[in-house]
Amino acid sequence: MSARWLVTGAAGMLGRDLTSVLDTAGADVVAAGRRELDVTDAAAVRAAVAGRDVVVNAAAWTDVDGAETAEAAATRVNGDGPRTLAAACAEAGAVLLQVSTDYVFPGDATEPYRHDAPTSPVNAYGRGKLAGERAVLELLPERGYVVRTAWLYGAHGRNFVSTMLGLAERHPTVDVVDDQRGQPTWTRALARQLRELGEAAVAGRAPAGIYHGTASATATWFDLARAAFELTGLDPERVRPTTSEAFVRPARRPAYSVLAHERWAEAGVAAQPHWREQLTEALAVMTAPAAGTTAPGTRTPGTTSETGTPDTPDAPETPGTPSGGRPGA
Numbered sequence: 001m002s003a004r005w006l007v008t009g010a011a012g013m014l015g016r017d018l019t020s021v022l023d024t025a026g027a028d029v030v031a032a033g034r035r036e037l038d039v040t041d042a043a044a045v046r047a048a049v050a051g052r053d054v055v056v057n058a059a060a061w062t063d064v065d066g067a068e069t070a071e072a073a074a075t076r077v078n079g080d081g082p083r084t085l086a087a088a089c090a091e092a093g094a095v096l097l098q099v100s101t102d103y104v105f106p107g108d109a110t111e112p113y114r115h116d117a118p119t120s121p122v123n124a125y126g127r128g129k130l131a132g133e134r135a136v137l138e139l140l141p142e143r144g145y146v147v148r149t150a151w152l153y154g155a156h157g158r159n160f161v162s163t164m165l166g167l168a169e170r171h172p173t174v175d176v177v178d179d180q181r182g183q184p185t186w187t188r189a190l191a192r193q194l195r196e197l198g199e200a201a202v203a204g205r206a207p208a209g210i211y212h213g214t215a216s217a218t219a220t221w222f223d224l225a226r227a228a229f230e231l232t233g234l235d236p237e238r239v240r241p242t243t244s245e246a247f248v249r250p251a252r253r254p255a256y257s258v259l260a261h262e263r264w265a266e267a268g269v270a271a272q273p274h275w276r277e278q279l280t281e282a283l284a285v286m287t288a289p290a291a292g293t294t295a296p297g298t299r300t301p302g303t304t305s306e307t308g309t310p311d312t313p314d315a316p317e318t319p320g321t322p323s324g325g326r327p328g329a
Contacts, residue, residue, distance in 0.1 A: 003202045005029040006052040006094075008039055008085070009059030013157030014099065018056060018191040025195060034059065039081035042088070049088040054198040056097045057085050064103075064125040065250040071124040079131030086139035095143045095201045096136055097194055102150035102182065102214075104130045107254020114260045115148075115210040123251040137209065145201060147194060147213040150257045151224075154187030155286045161279070162286060164225045168234050178222035178241035182257035183214035186278040188285075190214075196269045206267035212259035215275035227276055231283050 005022055009015040011033030022029040030052065037048050039059045049055055060078055061067065067074035082098050089096040103126035104119040121127045136144040153159035161184075167174045190213050200206035219227070226236040244253065261271040272278065 002027060003053040003199060004051060005198065006048060006055045007031050008037055008048075008055070008057050009033065009099075011035070012058060013154045013159065014152060014187045014190060015058040016156040017154055017187040018058060018194060021188065021191040021195050027195075040076055040084055042084050045084050046088045046091065049085070049092045049094055052092065052094050053202055054095045054097065055085060055089055056099070056194055056198065057082055058099050060099070061125075061128070064123060064253075067124040067128065068250045071128065074124060075128035075131055078125070078128035079135065082132035083135035083139065086136045086144060089143065090139050093143075095145065095198060096140055097145045097147055097198055097201075098132060098136045099194075099213075100133050100146050100148045101126065101129045102148060102257040102259055103254060104133065104148065105254060105257070107256045109256050109258070112258045112260035113212070115212055115263050122254060125251060133210070140208070142208050143201070144208055145197060145206070146210045147190075147197065148210065148259060149185055149190055149213045150259065151182040151184045151214070152187050152190070153184065153282065155282070156187070160184075160221065160224065161228050161282070164228050164239075165232060165287070168229060168232075168238065173238045173240055174225065175240050175242040175246065176222045176225040177244050177247060178220045179243050180253065180255050180257070181218050181220050183217070183259065184219055184224045184275040184279065185213070185215045185272065186282040188282065189272050189278045193264075193269060193272055197267060200267045200269055206269070207263075209263070211263050211267070212261055213272065214259050214261070215272050215278050216261070217274045217276070218258050219275055224275075224279070227279055228283065231280055232287060 005027055007015055007019050007029060010019050010031035019029060019031040032048060037044055039045060039057065059081060061074040086096055103123065104121050105113050105117065106120045106122050119130055121130055133146045136146055153161040164174065193213050197206055222239065222241045225239045229236045229239055264271050
């Protein structure tokens, strides 16, 4: 019998792609957005998890800057929410895939962070997400999976790539930071990987614990913006490099967000493709008519999810995207 899935944060950018991937695979999936399920409500969570084999928690508070002044509220979603889900999964005998973030690391490394590298968040958002990770691993030592990701973009939410293309329509040049390095990751590529991990977990092939779900190879935000321009037929020379000092934000951002992928082989799941290969496939979807993309020019998030407001904690997007770029002077 095929696994029965529950996706929380299902109305957000990752949640929508994950639900689509599971539907396409013929899976039995219940998609619960924030309106259908508050992940901090223990009774509601127990009822939702009952009868499910795999739960993927894609619900999150992603307003990185807002978390600096509302840490308790952010941690309630990002820390207490996963604990509530993990307790329900322990009771129901379900596997839990908890989507987490590179922000649990300080960002001062010079080589990719392994899954077992020491954590040391530099902002409130990262501290809350780390609390969620620890809760899952504590309560589900044999069935808990933490999948850290970073630099997400996709067709169903506001994100760095769609913002760059929007700016390109209205300005001759854009300035983009070139001193932060990471792995630009398409939400659909991550969704595919999560499906494979969930299936491997149910089959007993995937060791529980921490995995890093990001694209192969690395780039800066400047590299990503230039590639998005080039692949959509725009002149990449219109993208100009700048530094993080040009985009001062309340929450500190890691300068180095590169994650190692060594654990996927243990689970029998392939690492994700090169970020540029992902971007090429993603842009064909994101720029197609009726793709459901955000209107061009919408501001890059570090806020949210279903509605794009800080109080709508659902679905990881790109936490702390550096506001990306801005019109050139």
